[in-house]
Amino acid sequence: MQSKQMNLDNLMADTDSYLRKLQYSDQTIAAYHSAWNHLAEFMSETGKALYSAHTGEAFAYDMIEKHNGYGNLSQYEKYIIQCVNVLTEFLENGTVKFRRGKIFRSLTGSIGSLMKDYVSYKKDLGVSEETVDGYRYHLGTFLLYLNDHGIVTVEGITPDIIIDYADTTVFASQNVQHMNLCIVKRFLKYLYDTGKLSKEVSHTVPKSKRVRQPKLPSTYSRDEISSMKDAVDRSSPKGKRDYAMLLLTARLGLRTSDVCELKFREIDWERNRISIIQEKTREPLELPLLPEVGEAIIDYIRYGRPVSELPYIFLHVNSPYDRLNRSTLHSIVCQYMRRAGISFEKECHHGPHALRHSLAALLLEKKTPLPVISEVLGHRNTESTRYYLRIDIISMKQCMLDVPPVNPHFYGKGGEADV
Known part of the structure; x- marks a missing residue:
């Protein structure tokens, strides 16, 4: 390079x-x-x-x-x-x-x-x-x-x-x-x-003894995410900004870096589309601009965003009015989770990526085909999306087999097996 x-x-x-x-x-x-x-x-x-x-x-x-x-x-x-x-x-x-x-x-x-x-x-x-x-x-x-x-x-x-x-x-x-x-x-x-x-x-050089245990994606229910959005005070500039960013993460599944990097030119208001080059994969991604999301962004731009010539939509509330970074958005999500009374364990992810996981879980619940979910989340291929199949409990239950009855002669007197 x-x-x-x-x-x-x-x-x-x-x-x-x-x-x-x-x-x-x-x-x-x-x-x-x-x-x-x-x-x-x-x-x-x-x-x-x-x-x-x-x-x-x-x-x-x-x-x-x-x-x-x-x-x-x-x-x-x-x-x-x-x-x-x-x-x-x-x-x-x-x-x-x-x-x-x-x-x-x-x-x-x-x-x-x-x-x-x-x-x-x-x-x-x-x-x-x-x-x-x-x-x-x-x-x-x-x-x-x-x-x-x-x-x-x-x-x-x-x-x-x-x-x-x-x-x-x-x-x-x-x-x-x-x-x-x-x-x-x-x-x-x-x-x-x-x-x-x-x-x-x-x-x-010896190999490390690290054993990578597969972890289940952390997800939150539709009601929990709804209560988190309701916890935002949308009357203030900060609240208007935070609400729009939460929707981009929870409703469209955008990664934290892509939300913070979102620019005015990447929103096509006439076609109601968001078109970006993903920060992580450098691959293009186009998503529909849902009415709820679009209205929240407009509300922030008109009545909450500081006056600035920067191309980024989301800026700091206080001077200097620079774009946000990923750690700030993580703090924002955690703030409203606590405000909404959503409890999470230490091992459970509770940042923006958990909202992305939750969207994947919701799409699986609605029987959305895996290639469609992969396209929404901006994965290069469906192999990355298969990671979420482990949280599709409803579909996994359909794969369960009935346990056949045990022959009574298997057990001897006193509950011990005949040998």
């Missing part, structure tokens, strides 16, 4: 304009510019003419390595890195997330340099920034172990070292241990495949 590049002055001007649309104060924007000036100096010293995500990352790691680790940076230096992250995010996505934070793992030394090469390799393959941060975190943990044991070159990573390191991960949760060992294994395989490691040692 080709990394986006842009003249730094132009990028700073465009980001400045975007932040002003979000109603950031002049003082805050001036602080951003002050931080960006440090980046400009770095680019001038290193002879870089255009800014890219790789440039911002190089700047951050240069600062981190000069101070021997992220933890040794001052609060202002961490703020400078955060401001550079803003430029990168606007360059890559055209937006800036609200309350964004990012901590860099210190990948230093010979092995750390190879780890950074591997992370860049994964980024070029198109993995998400969240996944990239996970790679940095887990590789950083492995690097700390190697440094503590005096391993400074990849040739020092022997099977014994790998096994000893794996033993230290048993104190983590099964999911964290599994992810950590998988990433280390892939990194070592990458080193061997690219000729940076002479011996193939990735096969010596």
Whole structure:
């Protein structure tokens, strides 16, 4: 994947304009510019003419390595890195997330340099920034172990070292241990495949003991979802926004990311259709704009949405009026579940995805064909939709067989079987 590049002055001007649309104060924007000036100096010293995500990352790691680790940076230096992250995010996505934070793992030394090469390799393959941060975190943990044991070159990573390191991960949760060992294994395989490691040692990375137990999708009844919608105070701007978002999730089954990313141009009011490119699968999805949903969106746009030139429909209630993120929508759903008196167990999902599960359960209850449900939920194929068949209790009962009667001679006197 080709990394986006842009003249730094132009990028700073465009980001400045975007932040002003979000109603950031002049003082805050001036602080951003002050931080960006440090980046400009770095680019001038290193002879870089255009800014890219790789440039911002190089700047951050240069600062981190000069101070021997992220933890040794001052609060202002961490703020400078955060401001550079803003430029990168606007360059890559055209937006800036609200309350964004990012901590860099210190990948230093010979092995750390190879780890950074591997992370860049994964980024070029198109993995998400969240996944990239996970790679940095887990590789950083492995690097700390190697440094503590005096391993400074990849040739020092022997099977014994790998096994000893794996033993230290048993104190983590099964999911964290599994992810950590998988990433280390892939990194070592990458080193061997690219000729940076002479011996193939990735096969010596032990398998984690994680056992994935199939969980039933968490669902809520039609009455519970109705009571949750009734719990929304639709007289306030926040209530109008929350109600429309709940309907998009519960009535149309949109994923959280797609609700938060919904834009004006994706709604065809004349045809009463919603047409999006799904954030998770990058596949197109077209759904009917149900009257109840459409009226709720219109009510929010007319009487609840802050004045903003942003293309996103749903924005924060308070300044800066940026688009919402997934964690915010999760909190919104939980808030109205509690307000409606809906109880849920600790293991039971109770966020927006549970409403999506509930829609699937309702469609199954109505005998909707599996391919239709798959199309509504935006699955690539029906295999993903089969996951919901386990909650179709009515259909499963129809598959039950009567237990044949036991021959009376099977039992002996006293209730014991004859032998």
